[in-house]
Amino acid sequence: MDTAEIRRRFTEHFRRNGHTLVPSASLLLDDPNLLFVNAGMVPFKPYFLGQETPPYARATSVQKCVRTLDIEEVGKTTRHGTFFQMAGNFSFGDYFKDGAIRLAWELITGSVESGGFGFDGDRIWVTVLDGDDEAAELWRSETGIPAERIQRRGLLDNYWNMGVPGPGGPCSEIYYDRGPEFGPDGGPIVDEDRFLEIWNLVFMQESLSQVRAKDDFDIEGPLPAKNIDTGLGVERVAYLLQGKTNMYEIDEVFPVIEKASELTGRRYGADHTDDVRFRVVADHVRSALMLIGDGVTPGNEARGYVLRRLLRRAVRSMRLLGYEDRALPELLPVSFERMKLGYPELEADFARISGVAYAEEDAFRKTLTAGTQIFDVAAGEVKQSGGTRLSGEKAFALHDTYGFPIDLTLEMASEQGLEVDEAGFRALMTEQRERAKADAKAKKGQHADTGVYRGILDAHGPTEWLAYETLETESAPLALLSEGQSVDVLREGSVGELVLDRTPFYAESGGQAADAGIIAFDGGRLEVLDVQRPVRGLVVHQVRVVEGELAVGSSAAGTLHAQVDKEWRVGARQAHSGTHVVHAALRDVLGPTALQSGSYNRPGYLRLDFGWTKALSPDQVRDLERISNEALRRDLPVAADYMTLQEARDFGALALFGETYDDQKVRVVEIGGPWSRELCGGTHVERSSQIGTVVVTSESSVGSGNRRVEALVGLEGFAYLARERDLVNSLTGMLKARPDNLVDRVRETVDRLKSVEKELEKLRAEQLLAATGDLAAGAEDLGGVRFVGHHAAGTGGGDVRKLALDVRGRLGNGAPAVVAVIGDGGGKPAIVVATNEAARERGLSANDLLRAAAPALGGKGGGKDDVAQGGGTDVSRIGEALEAVRTAIRSGSA
Known part of the structure; x- marks a missing residue:
């Protein structure tokens, strides 16, 4: 059974049982605690934390995941990879332990003909939390598993929490007995290699107030509603059902190993060291494919650095296997052919994905050349001093500063009869990891406390948001906050937050800055500094009290008059629509692989980041500006419509990398019909001519494989051109030249100056x-x-x-x-x-x-x-x- 079929059977089983099928979220989900989505439940975290109300009672998904804590250990064991897929079913206050156990058993042991996986029930073992007699009894009553195959374990193994205050609960893990050839009998408490975990069922039932460690926490009390969160390892099920011994031999991974073997002339399975390198290649090529597909580009920080390491480790491993030509153009298409079966969106984007990957390999090959020269100098210094050992500090500098892999340092040192202080190198690497972990832990502790906003939402319901319909409303104040705490009054000169029952203000999102404006009340006035949505459905205004004193609930507060700055909104609409125009024009100039990876716009100004591996030529920049302004002159209609996410994709709408979209309803904005069609929640003009003008002011690099275009629109664009005109007039006056002769006159003057200088x-x-x-x-x-x-x-x-x-x-x-x-x-x-x-x-x-x-x-x-x-x-x-x-x-x- 191939992996794509395993995914299909899983989601179909739960869809038949009343679950809403939720597509995989992007690997770049907006979460301050995570570089990448690393578990199937992450996209549902706002529901489990009570920050948002789930739109369904039951859900199922197969989520793309990436875990990066131990990249250097990949391939040394055969059970873990960087990219993997987590299938899950979720219940939000609906069914609980009995339903989760029954549904899991039906899928695992159901016959292949009936849509199940067909595992032999006699080879299934389960674990439960020691003391969770309810779960143990349900396993016996719902499935008939004998008591001797139900094992009890402690908190460290069978209790789940997020590592921060929030929901938690016992879990039950499902194992498959691979047979005596894989280890001793006695169940998972004896050997977790023979007894392979394939599914974890989490029974989320308690609220934790403090979490000091996985097995050290304080239980505040029961959750208001009990939830189910499960995770099945797709790759593990795949290698069991495909008769393989590990995840690197399944249909989505092994073809890359086969191609690498063909290129290098080395045979997989003949040598352990080579096997580790083959597995690194297969894992990292697939992981890089999926990361670039979700909008990551190589860089020196955060997500970009992880991707760079993956690509370079893959190339390095091919070199250590004896292959020194460009490897990714041979390997990446192989991985793509397998992965597109489950992720068809890769097909339309492969030209961009491959361009990013191949450019990074080319850059790394240059790094290897430069690193080799630096190594030779370092090795020469060691020999000149009579030494035989390259210091750990030098090896670490080669690795960290120049991107030169330690394996190559070891190999080249051996060739020159030198040793490397590996212990010193590893110690410095450990220090670096500990610093990264400490930073991650510090960030983890900064999980946004949205409880106060959630309380306001529960008490008053969602904000009536009217930014698309009007620029002013008569509104009632619902709550005041200062420094994250509810207050009764905001006094003159103070800054705080105000929640209204209805608002015309646009809250910052989708790259568009929040509206500016004034909120007036009897005897006072507030300046709106910022507008945000801390939880879905609630709009919060950051305000400065310019005059008077505002107290919620007092008769003096009365009805507030909220009014958006009209000129601000005009400029914001021009900039956001201008961003869409520039994006469409960019794709006309460069082709459909030039996709937006980020944007920001405020009145009069826009910037657009896009995946591209080289600078635009002056002619391309001119074409970009020309096509954009031709679109304005054509006075194209601008329209917005709502549809499901799948309908939007079928319609050809483009989605921004890393953004999260509602599965039930999304807003599609069109400019000129199919010419520009994007998912967008921003404010826009009615026709393209209202943008006024588009003036491209710069095109620059913002990291390897990523470029940025900046432009001015509307009056700001005209003002920029006026300044350029004044500059030309000044120069023509000084040089006594006509504007069309100005360049030649300046060139002549510069040439004369150079001659005089000589x-x-x-x-x-x-x-x-x-x-x-x-x-x-x-x-x-x-x-x-x-x-x-x-x-x-x-x-x-x-x-x-x-x-x-x-x-x-x-x-x-x-x-x-x-x-x-x-x-x-x-x-x-x-x-x-x-x-x-x-x-x-x-x-x-x-x-x-x-x-x-x-x-x-x-x-x-x-x-x-x-x-x-x-x-x-x-x-x-x-x-x-x-x-x-x-x-x-x-x-x-x-």
């Missing part, structure tokens, strides 16, 4: 050479050493060096000679000391003499015995510095 340089050089004869002729005699000490006023570093060397040349080699020249060009001293061969034979070193002079100048420098140079900060003490050289010569030549 002439000046030539004259300066002639003057310096003319001065060298006089300087040499005036050399002092310091105990048999001829010395020229000269302050070259207005001269910079390059000329100082040239002058010193020319004077030394004129002094010849017959007698010891030293030249010290100090310039003060640019307001800072520059010193050069030069000695001839006779002076060096007498023990005079230019480097030593420079060090004698440098302190007086407030600087330092260095060089060799024949020439040394340096700089400083104090030009007032040049005479002291030259005298210091004289003193050093006298003492050195005595």
Whole structure:
């Protein structure tokens, strides 16, 4: 049974049993505690935390997941991978333990012909929390499993919580006995390799007030409603049903290993070290495919850094297997062909995905070349010092700073007969991980406390949000908050939060900044600073009390008049619609693989990030601007409609990477019909001409594989063009040229300046050479050493060096000679000391003499015995510095 069929059977089983099928969320779900979605329940977390009301009582999904804590351990065991799929069924106050156990048993042991997985019930074992007699009894009564195959375990194994205050509860894990060839008998408490866990049923029934560890927490009391959260490992079920021994041999993974074996000439299964590398390749290529598909691009921080590590480890592993050509163009299409069966959206996006991956491999190949050179220098230093060991610090620097993998460092060190301080390297890596874990733990503790907002929502219901219909409403105040706590009054000058029963203000979302405006009441006025939705359905206004005093519930408060700044909204609508226009124009210029990965717009301004591997040419930027403005001139209609998420996808609407959309209803905004069709909740113009103009102001990189376009629209765009016009007028006036001749005139002027600079340089050089004869002729005699000490006023570093060397040349080699020249060009001293061969034979070193002079100048420098140079900060003490050289010569030549 292939993996795609396993996914289908799971969701179909639960759909038949009254569950709503929820598509997998993006791996980039907006959660401050997570880099990536790492469990099937994560998209449902707001429901379990009580932050939002679930739109269904039962749900089922197969969620894409990525776990990254132990990337370096991938492949060393055969049970864990970076990317995996978690199938789950969820109950929100509906069925509980009995339903979860019964439904799981029916699917696992149901015949293949009836839509089940067909596992032998006699080989199923389960565990329950020690003390959960209810679950143990239900397993016996619902499934007939004998008591000896129901094992009890402690909190560490069979209790679930989020690691923070919130819901928790006992869990029951389902295991499959793979047979005696995989280990001893006795159930999962004896051997979890033979008895493989495939499904975990969580019985969420308690509210935890404190969580100190997985098995150390305080129970506040029962949850108001009991919930079910389950997770079945799709890959584990796949290798059991496909007769394989591990997840790397299933239909979605093994073809990459086969291709890697073909490319390298190595055989999988012949050598453990090679097998680990094959598994790394297969896992990381698949993981990278799915991450890029969800909008991640390689970078040096957070998600981008994880993706970069995955891609580079895959390439590195292929190199260690003996393959040094470009590997990803051979491997990524193989993974894509398997994964598109379950994720057909990959097909339309593969050109972009592959472009990002291949560009990263090319960059890494250059890194390997540069890293090899750095390694060679480090290895040479070790050998020169008589050592045989490369330090852990150097190996860590190669890894962390230059992206040079430790495995390659070990391999190359061995080739040169050197060891590597692996223990030191590992210690530094551990320190780095501990810092990352501490940071993650600190962030975990900052889980937003939305309880106060949830209480307001429960008490008063959702805000009537009228931002699409009107710019002003008569509204009643429902709650006031200050620093996250409910208050009775907001006084003049203070800043707080206000919740209204209805509002015309747009709350920040989808890249669009919140509206500005005023809320007036009898005897007072509030300035709206920000508008947010801390929980779904509730709109909260951050306000400053400009006049008066507002108290909720008082007769003075009465009805408030909420009014959006009309000009602000006009500019915001222009910017948001302009973002859609620029996105559509970008796809016209670059092709359909140029997809938006982020955006921000405020009145008059927009920026759009998109996946692309190289800078746009000037012609492409001009085309982008031209196509955008042609769309404005065509006065295209702008329309919005609501439909289901699947209908929107079928309709061809584009979704923003990482955004979360309602499965039941989404808003699709069209500009010119199919030309621009995107999921969007922002405010927009009625026709494209109302945007006014689009002026592209910049195109830049925001990380490997990601570019950014910035533009101005409306009056701000016209103002920008007016400033450009004024600049052109000023230049044409100064240069006495027509606008169409301005570029040529500026070029001519620059060329003349360069020519004049060359002439000046030539004259300066002639003057310096003319001065060298006089300087040499005036050399002092310091105990048999001829010395020229000269302050070259207005001269910079390059000329100082040239002058010193020319004077030394004129002094010849017959007698010891030293030249010290100090310039003060640019307001800072520059010193050069030069000695001839006779002076060096007498023990005079230019480097030593420079060090004698440098302190007086407030600087330092260095060089060799024949020439040394340096700089400083104090030009007032040049005479002291030259005298210091004289003193050093006298003492050195005595």
